[in-house]
Amino acid sequence: MVDDPFLPPAAAQPVAPAPRRDRTAGRAAARGTVRGALRGLLATGAITPAQHDAWRFQYHQALDTRRDLRGARRLALDAVIATVEELAARDRLTATRAPATFLTLRRNREWWSEGRLLRAGERVRFAGSQLIWEHYSGQGLQIQWLGTFGRANALFSTREHDEELGALLEEAIPLATRRAGGIAWESLFAFGDGRAPWVSGLSQGTALQALSRAGIRLGRGHYLGTARSALGIFTRRAPEGVWSGTTARAHYLQYSWAGDLRIYNGFVQALNGLYDFAKLANDDSARALFLRGEAQLRRELQRMDTGGWSRYSNERDSTLHYHQLLRDFLRGLCERLGEGRLPADPAPYCSLAQRFTDDLRRAPVADLRSRSATAGRAKAVIFTIDKPATVTMTVARGGEVVERVTRDVRAGRARLIWDEPRRAGTYTVTLTATDPAGNRTTGRGPIRVRR
Numbered sequence: 001m002v003d004d005p006f007l008p009p010a011a012a013q014p015v016a017p018a019p020r021r022d023r024t025a026g027r028a029a030a031r032g033t034v035r036g037a038l039r040g041l042l043a044t045g046a047i048t049p050a051q052h053d054a055w056r057f058q059y060h061q062a063l064d065t066r067r068d069l070r071g072a073r074r075l076a077l078d079a080v081i082a083t084v085e086e087l088a089a090r091d092r093l094t095a096t097r098a099p100a101t102f103l104t105l106r107r108n109r110e111w112w113s114e115g116r117l118l119r120a121g122e123r124v125r126f127a128g129s130q131l132i133w134e135h136y137s138g139q140g141l142q143i144q145w146l147g148t149f150g151r152a153n154a155l156f157s158t159r160e161h162d163e164e165l166g167a168l169l170e171e172a173i174p175l176a177t178r179r180a181g182g183i184a185w186e187s188l189f190a191f192g193d194g195r196a197p198w199v200s201g202l203s204q205g206t207a208l209q210a211l212s213r214a215g216i217r218l219g220r221g222h223y224l225g226t227a228r229s230a231l232g233i234f235t236r237r238a239p240e241g242v243w244s245g246t247t248a249r250a251h252y253l254q255y256s257w258a259g260d261l262r263i264y265n266g267f268v269q270a271l272n273g274l275y276d277f278a279k280l281a282n283d284d285s286a287r288a289l290f291l292r293g294e295a296q297l298r299r300e301l302q303r304m305d306t307g308g309w310s311r312y313s314n315e316r317d318s319t320l321h322y323h324q325l326l327r328d329f330l331r332g333l334c335e336r337l338g339e340g341r342l343p344a345d346p347a348p349y350c351s352l353a354q355r356f357t358d359d360l361r362r363a364p365v366a367d368l369r370s371r372s373a374t375a376g377r378a379k380a381v382i383f384t385i386d387k388p389a390t391v392t393m394t395v396a397r398g399g400e401v402v403e404r405v406t407r408d409v410r411a412g413r414a415r416l417i418w419d420e421p422r423r424a425g426t427y428t429v430t431l432t433a434t435d436p437a438g439n440r441t442t443g444r445g446p447i448r449v450r451r
Contacts, residue, residue: 002196033088034059038098046095055102059084062109063249067339073112076140080108083139083189083196092335097186097197100143100158104188107133108140123147128272131166148172149185152210155215165214172207178191178440182232194257199233201242201252202266205273211379212280216417224281243268249296250289264304265322267297275336287342294344299361301348306411309359309435317410320436327356363390364433368445369413375451379418381429387411389433393418394445397427421449 035056042052059081066077084105087093093101118124122136123144132147148168155165176183179199185207186197208227215223232243234252242253253259254266271293278286304311310326311317318326330353337346357394364387373379380395388409393416395403403417422426426448434440 002054031332033168034085034093037088037091037093041093041095041098047098051098055098058106058109062105065109065113067447069112072117075138076135077108077112079189080140081107087188087196092197094177096176096178096183097188100177101177101188102142102287104142117431130164130171136189136191136389139191142187142189143175143185145185145187146200149203149206149210152214153206154332156210156213162218164414166218166220169211169214169223173223176230180232182229182235183226184230184233192255192258194255198239199242199256200254200266201234201256201270202254202263202354203244204230205252205270208273208277208286210285212277216280224277227281228276228283228285231289236295245292245296248292249299250292251296251300252293254320260314262303264300264311264313264327265318265326267293267300268326268333272329272332273295274335275333275342279336279339279341291342291344292343298348301352305352305355306386306388308365309364309388312357313412317337318436319358323356323359323436328351330356359387359439361439363439364435365434365440365442366431366441367445368429368431368443370429371445371447372449373418373421373447375424375449378416378420379447381418382413382414382448383431385409385411385433387433387435389435391416392432394429394430394432395421395427397423397425402420402427424449424451 021288030396038047038052038056041047042049062077062081066074066081067078084101086095087097087101110126111124117223118135118141120135123132124141125132130148131153132144132151133141134144134147135141149172152165152168154173155161155168172185175185177186177197179186184199185203186199188196191198207230211223211230215221215227223277230383231255234243234250235241237243238253238259239256242256242257243250244253245251250397251262252267252270254263255261271290274286274290275294278290303314306317310318310323312322312326320433330349334346334350334353337344337349364385366383366385366389369382369384370379385391388411390406391407391414392404394401395418402422403418405418407416426446428444428446429447430442432440432442
């Protein structure tokens, strides 16, 4: 592990629980298939004898090391071995996927036999390498492509680390896999409901950005060619690619396996990456992909705004980190479209970015909707709130507190349970809400309890 000031912090992607699977059954089916897959690739000339021998040796080394490990270390390496075997069993261990697959196996064998235990979500870098790795609970160490290309952008922004920037991209490019008519930097682990291998519009868009910037700065035209090959996943429907939508409009998915999940910060950043490549490479295909995505984003703007905060996705509100991240990506899109290079209006994005900035300073608005209850029956106290918040409901009568409940709630219509009001009469309900930025508000209202 090395000390790296450009190491991006964890939390750029949420750590989703990995699905449970029967690794024993999977390994029984795959036993020997890794060796068979490598022999098959060698026989067709897809890999060289040196590659065959090196990868076969790494696989056997990992099996030997696993036998010597115990506890969390063994479980982590076991998960990575299981993924390699699963890829082989599904005929997904291809010649272009093998370099990243066996590098992941080698790095996990090295780390778990010699390195310290890691927290879930912790990121590390190996000496002599520029790649960012993240520990995913139950999945071992995995290449964190968003972190890796995010680090490339951080190196680019300093103007003092061009040698490291070039070294990072030269290391990353050979680890791309042939996919969707082009190349893609795949994630080789189970995540949420997704199985390896899957791709991300967010990570790939950030790769386009890093490659095109560095290609111009460093005078390496092949980086632009690599980025052009990386457009493929934006042209193909999920799960092979990340396109979800119509022929005229496209939402570019953060996770290729999650066709119904709309993660807004990932979508906006994918568009920023497409824009940067289109501009720097003067690429018509990237421009068309950007405009198709921007047409869809305009239709989704209202959905990502609660009225007082942002939504992380179509399923939940943003944390403070993701609220600020979405705001920053929208600011970037506002600035890009303000250049006037493409026929798209920047105003909606500029306006929403400013509103999200204002949300960081404005207290929540909570409105009590319930007005009555029945003695002896639990009461769901209904209220509306324009932000996600931690809400404490205090019920009092004549200065005596009879109920106090605290819960995190989403923006919109929410409820807290008053456990069996005991006596008839008029009670005062106080709602104290604190939003993710620490803004606090208090509101009161009466509820009349009937017999």
